[in-house]
Amino acid sequence: MLATNSPISYRQLPLRLYQIGPKFRDELKTRFGLMRAKEFLMKDMYSFDVSEETARESYSIVSAAYNRLFQQLEVPFVKVNAATGMMGGSLSHEYHYISPVGEDTLLQCRSCGFAGNSEVLEGKPASCPSCNSSNLQEVRGVEVAHTFLLGDKYSKPLGATFLNTSGKPQPLVMGCFGIGVTRVIAAALEVLSSEQELRWPRLLAPYDVCLIGPKQGSKEQPAAEVIENELLLKVGECCGHQELLHDDRKDLTIGKRLLEAKRLGHPLTIVVGAKSADLDSPKLEVHLSKGEKLELDVNEALKLVAEHSQHKKRLLMGSFPRETAESKSQSVGHQL
Ligand SMILES: [Zn+2]
Structure with missing residues (x-):
């Protein structure tokens, strides 16, 4: 596209073009669901610059955005130097989730x-x-993103040029950057989940909170429903009503609904069951990920919901309070 419109002016650079869309690959070994499929969703971007130096600046700006994204997902990842391989170019990094698959x-x-990819590290250091x-x-690593500094490897043969400050055409200096969108989802779930329950990265979970009320006809139903209705309102106000899933299938037992909630992987599941009917100190069961279960009163449960929402907000703003081993490895990887 850039070659067809060549030459553009140096004033239009740097230029970064991206798309998120389906890709198709005649994959011989399809497996692990979305992890290796013939159709997948990918984000890819191409950067265009006037020189190797400014192309490296673009590369480090996009790399910083990638680091931020993967930190926001809170799945341990490593960034490694990569072989430039068939894409060519002079500089390349891969982002991996560590998983036996x-x-x-x-x-x-x-x-x-x-961390290093063993195809890049010489021999076995x-x-x-x-x-x-x-x-x-x-x-073992699942590759979820890849960045390349391509130089003029493609722009030169294709004649994708720009006019420099003296009005002379010159090949664009390119970079290319990809994130496997569907693969990130599949690999993140693979890394975080157990056999018994699904677990989402906080920012990707379809809902923050699942609320399960008492069973129809149970003796605690009248008292529990008062609390259920209070929670419906207050939890919704706390985390946003669109983040609250109310499992109101009261013909099903609490146990059955809780099992399904675990399979859907909600970060917080609040059960208003038998103990909520205790008039002196009504208690809720709050299920967190990894099988953790707490017995809390209404205010304590709401505090947990508020903390969850605040944590999400901090992630979205890009503040990461915990210094993790992953973030250390990135900065090391970043020194090239
Ligand atoms: Zn070391």
């Missing part, structure tokens, strides 16, 4: 978090290229 072999340092520790382990 991964198809890449990575070497990770237990001391500083540095005995010590960490970053901190010299010998505490290296082999792990």
Whole structure:
């Protein structure tokens, strides 16, 4: 497209064009659902610059945005130097989720978090290229994103040029950046979930809270429904009504609905059951991820919902209070 419209002016640069759309690949070994399918959703972007130097600036701006995105998803990830391979170019990084179902072999340092793709690291190094520790382990990685600095590898043969300050045509200097959107979802669930329950990254969960009321005809129903209605209002005000799923299928037992809630993977599930009918100190059952269960009164439960919403807000604003091993490994990877 840029070649057809060439030459554009240096004043129009840098230019970054992206799309999110379906891709098709004649995959021979389709498996793991969305992880390796013939059709998938991908975000890809191409950057166009006047020089190698400004192209590197674009590369580091986009890389910083990728780091931010993967931190926001709160799934442990590593960023590794990658082989430039068939895309060519001079600089390339991959983002991986560590999981036994991964198809890449990575070497990770237990001391500083540095990770490398074993197809890039020469042979099998005995010590960490970053901190010299010998505490290296082999792990499997699922590639969820990839960045390349392409230079003029494609712009030159295709004749995609711009007019420089002296009015002379010159090849655009390109970068390319991809995120496997469907793969991120599948791999994140793979990493976070257990056999018994699904677990979403907080920002991707379809709902923040699932509210399960008493069973129709149970003896606690009248008292519990008063609390259920109060929660319906207050939880909705706290996290936003669109983030609250009310499982009002009262013909089903609480146990059956709770099992389904775990399979859907809500970050918080609040059960208004038998103990909520205790007039002196009514209690709710609050189920968190990883099978954790708390017995709380209404205010304590609402506080938990508020904390969850605040945490999401902080993530969206890009503030990450916890210094994690992952964020350390990124900064190391970023030094190239
Ligand atoms: Zn190290």
